[in-house]
Amino acid sequence: MNVGSRLAWRNLWRHSRRTWLTVGAMIFCNVLLVFMISLQLGSYGMMIDNSLGPFTGHAQIQHKDYLDDGKMRQSVPAAAALAQQVRGDIGLESVSARAVGFALASSEERSFGVQISGVQAAYEPLVSTLPGLVAQGRYLSESDNDAIVIGRVLATNLRATLGDEITFLGSGRDGSFAAGVATVVGIVDSGIDDLDRAMAHVPLGWFQEVFAMGDHGHQIVIRFADIDAVTPGLAALAPQLDLGDELVLLDWDALLPGLRQAITSDMASAWMMYGVLVLLVAFSVLNTQLMSVLERTREFGVMLALGMKPSRIARLVGMETLMMAALGLSIGVLGGAAVVAYLSVAGFHFPGMEEMASQFNLPDRIYPEVSALGLLWGPLTVFVMSVFAALYPALRIFRLRPVPAMRAV
Structure with missing residues (x-):
């Protein structure tokens, strides 16, 4: 780990409670996305089988x-x-x-x-x-x-x-x-x-x-x-x-060409809901990094006065965001994978699903699909959006001037 990485890691934990709250939001979002997407992909297989079962076949x-x-x-x-x-x-x-x-x-x-x-x-x-x-x-x-x-x-x-x-x-x-x-x-x-x-x-x-x-x-x-x-x-x-x-x-x-179109339409509508969840996490990251930049204005002013380039300070802020996003990604994927792995064996059902399934000769449980797509699609989207959310705080650094920055309260 080079000096920049060590410095970014140290800065990340200056306010550990704030960092953990942001990382916790990312972990919760990632686990939820892994579960929902895997369950949705698994339900599509069940939906196809149920639609084809009465007459059409595979x-x-x-x-x-x-x-x-x-x-x-x-x-x-x-x-x-x-x-x-x-x-x-x-x-x-x-x-x-x-x-x-x-x-x-x-x-x-x-x-x-x-x-x-x-x-x-x-x-x-x-x-x-x-x-x-x-x-x-x-x-x-x-x-x-x-x-x-x-x-x-x-x-x-x-x-x-x-x-x-x-x-x-x-x-x-x-x-x-x-x-x-x-x-x-x-x-x-x-x-x-x-x-x-x-x-x-x-x-x-x-x-x-x-x-x-x-x-x-x-x-x-x-x-x-x-x-x-x-x-x-x-x-x-x-x-x-x-x-x-x-x-x-x-x-x-x-x-049944309309069946795939129905699945595509359902996935598109679901991603509108997922997008709202991702945006909420992205704004949480933006808030955390913006507060971090604002409260370190004097520190950045001193660093600029000593000859450090604004781009290097901006890279430092970006590295902090990358570390925070990577932490949320890794823990979130592991947590989501554990939930999906369990439910892929035990199955998942809604209240009253058994009665409806027995009436229509259908399975009474939905089994989430364990796949790389289900595990990584949502968390990687959160990761990318979190990194983009740090662009605004990082760009503010280029507007800083050493003397006014050191005088900031």
């Missing part, structure tokens, strides 16, 4: 035009076989084939338009949260043929209960007239009325027969262990698939 194999047009003829040949290839040859267990169509559903009393999905009963629970939300009856089994699981709102609209038969009328893949009858074996309550109003799951084989699909489907839904595994998982999966020119492998961002 990725899908589709016809190249199906996402934009959604026409029944834009299908995936040998859908069940392709899903089995991904499960068996490539080793991803959470893969299920689906076929999707629209039909007029009729009970004895009413008729409503629905989106009907043919699913693989054994594998659909691995890629969707809906099978875990059956409120009455049961979900589909591999032995089912003409069974159907419908949403709570649709059941109310059709005035259908367990054991009732529902007739479907629609158009097949080849343009033919499609008609079939299925028996209600389960009613799903997802808590989302729009989803429950049009939700109808039937066995894939029955759907293919009724809608003249042959062995075709519309979606091969893939779900990974978590959102962080999607990018490397798809990078490893794509070279092993021979999709030809008609099929594409789409990730969740392509399937």
Whole structure:
């Protein structure tokens, strides 16, 4: 440590209480920022999983035009076989084939338009949260043929209960007239009325027969262990698939482009709040350093009279600020890292979160994301702003004149 550093360290502790109050504010701000940003990043992973869980999955194999047009003829040949290839040859267990169509559903009393999905009963629970939300009856089994699981709102609209038969009328893949009858074996309550109003799951084989699909489907839904595994998982999966020119492998961002925009918007609004917190700390540093410069005006006047350049004194004040900011940064990051490391294992929950999570088949705890971004983004911003806050007190030194400064009271 050179003379300038030792002098800056000594000056920093002339008023230890004031210094510790400023450093304490920086530590509190840094710990809070580390916790909030890490929790926010962790909640985004949970938000993505919850949004993708009911139907979309983390990725899908589709016809190249199906996402934009959604026409029944834009299908995936040998859908069940392709899903089995991904499960068996490539080793991803959470893969299920689906076929999707629209039909007029009729009970004895009413008729409503629905989106009907043919699913693989054994594998659909691995890629969707809906099978875990059956409120009455049961979900589909591999032995089912003409069974159907419908949403709570649709059941109310059709005035259908367990054991009732529902007739479907629609158009097949080849343009033919499609008609079939299925028996209600389960009613799903997802808590989302729009989803429950049009939700109808039937066995894939029955759907293919009724809608003249042959062995075709519309979606091969893939779900990974978590959102962080999607990018490397798809990078490893794509070279092993021979999709030809008609099929594409789409990730969740392509399937739901609005989701990332919502996350970006939420992060921007959160940083407005974080910015206010950072500014408060910056003004605290500014106040501390300005008071330090003002009360040492006579001392600086003597130093100027002895021939020391103003720039050297300004560097001394800047070094004091750097030391104070570095102290707040290091202790704040360590404290924040300890909090986040604990909560990443134990989880964090709000009062009443367990009841809401159980209702929607969601996790009852949020786990903060442990990452360099979460740990350093906020504290480094505080560090930079604190250094900038010391510019004004340091620049005041260039306005000092030796004689008036030594006469200052």
